[in-house]
Amino acid sequence: KQQVLRKQEMDTIMLRQKQLEETNRQLCDRAGDLRRSLRDLELSEEKYAELKELPEDKLTIPEYVAIRFYEVVTPLRALVTELQVKKSNLNEDLDSHRNQIRSLME
Structure with a gap:
């Protein structure tokens, strides 16, 4: 029973980590776009x-x-x-x- 509970927790943690990694990638892309747009002022x-x-x-x-x-x-x-x-x-x-x-x- 505890093993199943731990596995669910790990799955939840892994899913959240993947979401955070995707969010981080999107934010990095947006930061790069913003940097490029600020080159010619x-x-x-x-x-x-x-x-x-x-x-x-x-x-x-x-x-x-x-x-x-x-x-x-x-x-x-x-x-x-x-x-x-x-x-x-x-x-x-x-x-x-x-x-x-x-x-x-x-």
């Missing part, structure tokens, strides 16, 4: 404006992440451009000052 201004008008609960995860990415990256890109211009101007000033120093040294 670049949005144009038009696409950003279009997506921004939609309610958040209507957005897909990649669209939501792309919007947030755009909002963080766009100001940083503008800052990088501004700093590159400043660097260029400072390099020109430096070259000018070096030339003046050379002239004075001569």
